[in-house]
Amino acid sequence: xxxxxxxGVVWRDIxxxxxxxxxxxxxxxxxxxxxxxxxxxxxxxxxxRYRALRAVGHAYVEAIRNxxxxxxxxxxxxxxPSIGIRLKPDHAALLAMVINLGAYTxxxxxxxxxxxxxxxxxxxxxxxxxxxQLFRFVVCLPALRAVFPALGGQFILVMLASSVVSVISAEExxxxxxxxxxxxxxxxxxxxIVTGLYLAMCLxxxxxxxxxxxxxxxxxxx
Amino acid sequence: xRARGRTVLFVALSIVLGLSASSLARSAAxxxxxxxxxxxxxxVGVNTTTPIFGLVGSDGQPEGYDPDVARLVGxxxxxxxxxxxxxxxxxxxFLLTNRVDMVIALFGITPERAQQIWFSMPYATEAATLVAxxxxxxxxxxxxAGLRVGVPRGAMQDLILTPQAxxxxxxxxxxxxxATALQALISGQIDVVGTGLLVNRTLNRNDPGKNYEVKIVxxxxxxxxxxxxxxxxxxxxxxxxVYTIKNNGELDAISRKWRQLPLEALxxx
Numbered sequence: 001x002x003x004x005x006x007x008g009v010v011w012r013d014i015x016x017x018x019x020x021x022x023x024x025x026x027x028x029x030x031x032x033x034x035x036x037x038x039x040x041x042x043x044x045x046x047x048x049r050y051r052a053l054r055a056v057g058h059a060y061v062e063a064i065r066n067x068x069x070x071x072x073x074x075x076x077x078x079x080x081p082s083i084g085i086r087l088k089p090d091h092a093a094l095l096a097m098v099i100n101l102g103a104y105t106x107x108x109x110x111x112x113x114x115x116x117x118x119x120x121x122x123x124x125x126x127x128x129x130x131x132x133q134l135f136r137f138v139v140c141l142p143a144l145r146a147v148f149p150a151l152g153g154q155f156i157l158v159m160l161a162s163s164v165v166s167v168i169s170a171e172e173x174x175x176x177x178x179x180x181x182x183x184x185x186x187x188x189x190x191x192x193i194v195t196g197l198y199l200a201m202c203l204x205x206x207x208x209x210x211x212x213x214x215x216x217x218x219x220x221x222x
Numbered sequence: 223x224r225a226r227g228r229t230v231l232f233v234a235l236s237i238v239l240g241l242s243a244s245s246l247a248r249s250a251a252x253x254x255x256x257x258x259x260x261x262x263x264x265x266v267g268v269n270t271t272t273p274i275f276g277l278v279g280s281d282g283q284p285e286g287y288d289p290d291v292a293r294l295v296g297x298x299x300x301x302x303x304x305x306x307x308x309x310x311x312x313x314x315x316f317l318l319t320n321r322v323d324m325v326i327a328l329f330g331i332t333p334e335r336a337q338q339i340w341f342s343m344p345y346a347t348e349a350a351t352l353v354a355x356x357x358x359x360x361x362x363x364x365x366x367a368g369l370r371v372g373v374p375r376g377a378m379q380d381l382i383l384t385p386q387a388x389x390x391x392x393x394x395x396x397x398x399x400x401a402t403a404l405q406a407l408i409s410g411q412i413d414v415v416g417t418g419l420l421v422n423r424t425l426n427r428n429d430p431g432k433n434y435e436v437k438i439v440x441x442x443x444x445x446x447x448x449x450x451x452x453x454x455x456x457x458x459x460x461x462x463x464v465y466t467i468k469n470n471g472e473l474d475a476i477s478r479k480w481r482q483l484p485l486e487a488l489x490x491x
Binding site for chain 1: 310311312314315318319335372375376380381395396398399402405406409410411
């Protein structure tokens, strides 16, 4: 039973695979943007001086980080209709990704905020910065700079985790690969190509992160 | 440049690991009846997401028509059965990569599939159908225009509807398994589900009031036990096995237990 590779039949479906990869990239990019916003908001809540806000932030992080992503996806897609919220598969997938990434990002950004020395904030106040300026230049940007590599790692992880949203019929890369395999049975060939596509997307996202890092922090000499 | 070198090394390593893993798996799978008996267990792929034909029971063990047939395989080989859960999409790769000795997982017999694997003689009869609540006016495939039709990925319903979906404006949605597709129907995330002849009973029990019914029979099907191509010894044994349980009443008992129907006459080839 020696395996005979047949890439020819798989190349016929390369358009479909690329379409799937495109949805994976779109879902991941949007999840990263909104996940970061949720994460910053969550981190602010967790470091807030109000106890109730801290409790809400804490509960969110613990609930999401201690449950499987697959269950969260199924809950959003199959559970929410019970209370009248019907989302299309792609939207349900995106929402689940944002909620999931937001919880992890909350913890990462919180670590960054904790790393800002109190003296730096006091210096900002002494210089007469407004609350917004204080937040933006003295807390948020230094915090993000400190945790940028960790954030990048988490963002890549959410892209790889997006492969499970095929269960709710979102046609991302893994889903279209499974469909093609179900039709031509060339699983080894298809998944080898899919591995390459995921790898290429990871490298592309890492290059994008590096560009963002340069644009945000170049004048800091980093 | 160094980063790129590392990437190339990583890819090469993955391929090498993948190849060696597949050769390890090769030695683990039994290729004939003697090897199965010598190993002391038969490894069978079953679907555990499909009402009637295979679900996970309250004791955590697979139950249904297919697992019961698998248990009879074990009984007649004189070895215990090790169940491996498979889905419509991965059952064939599981067989080809030697993870299981055989697949008993509502595997419809088609010439396309027979290019990759061998089927035993049919041990069950079914049909690829479309099911919807009674209130949904669907009589032919043309009536599906604009509707969300959920199917298990790679199942017969998927293979039949995919070529016509675009032209007939069917919003075809593929789920990883049948259980999720059925749940999506109950949640109202899809309008019509691709399934079998008898699943509407289970649906009506779990979601009463909608009166789910079979709207369209896409095509009748017979299920065969799948083995790797070339395993003439195992195939011959399985055909003898199917012949036996068809005629001694054991398969009829399984049919009555799970389908509440007597066993129909099954074709042979």
